Amino acid sequence: MKSIEITISEGLYNYIQKIVDEKYFESIESFVQQASFLLSELHCFGEQTEGKGLNDVIADLVVSKIGSSKGEIQKVKTVVKDFKIPNKDLIIESFSSSKFMFEDAIFASCQFATLKQGNPPITKEEFARSLKQMEEAGILTQIKQGEKMMWKRNE
Numbered sequence: 001m002k003s004i005e006i007t008i009s010e011g012l013y014n015y016i017q018k019i020v021d022e023k024y025f026e027s028i029e030s031f032v033q034q035a036s037f038l039l040s041e042l043h044c045f046g047e048q049t050e051g052k053g054l055n056d057v058i059a060d061l062v063v064s065k066i067g068s069s070k071g072e073i074q075k076v077k078t079v080v081k082d083f084k085i086p087n088k089d090l091i092i093e094s095f096s097s098s099k100f101m102f103e104d105a106i107f108a109s110c111q112f113a114t115l116k117q118g119n120p121p122i123t124k125e126e127f128a129r130s131l132k133q134m135e136e137a138g139i140l141t142q143i144k145q146g147e148k149m150m151w152k153r154n155e
Contacts, residue, residue: 006032011115015108038105085137087122087130090114092139095153103131103149 008016016031025031087110094109095101101109111121122130131151134140141152 009112009115011121012108012112015111019104035105038102085130085133085139087127088134088139090122091127091130091134092153098153100143100150100152102145103151106131106151 013028016028019025020028020031025034090110090113091106093113094106107124107127110127114121131140131142135142139154141154143150143152
């Protein structure tokens with residue numbers, strides 16, 4: 001294995017340490033390894049997805065579960081209610097070019113962005129309320145992935 005050295009903000013480090021302390025990961029190193037693995041799978045560099053992006057793999061799974069072929073799937077236009085949702089732009093920017101993200105990854109990205117901007121971090125409760133409002137507005141769709149929550153950015 002190769003080792004790397006990275007520099008992260010104190011806020012992000014504290015967040016990762018909190019996750020480790022809550023026993024979601026054995027160590028900070030295991031968190032970084034898992035984050036790197038998921039990011040590489042998402043962007044087609046992973047061994048597990050055989051050169052496919054994680055978004056495509058998830059889409060293939062959805063298609064196989066509903067028993068139709070790709071040609072039979074029709075896109076449904078999502079109606080988005082137009083009202084002010086706190087943290088909406090921050091959450092949408094967290095997705096970057098991705099269509100699917102785990103809730104913990106979105107939250108970590110939002111925390112990193114707010115700290116980078118010099119703003120105080122948002123609370124988990126405030127973040128959850130914003131996600132729920134975005135779901136109600138048709139901006140995001142919640143997907144349960146095992147024990148974790150994944151969110152899909154609607155077009």
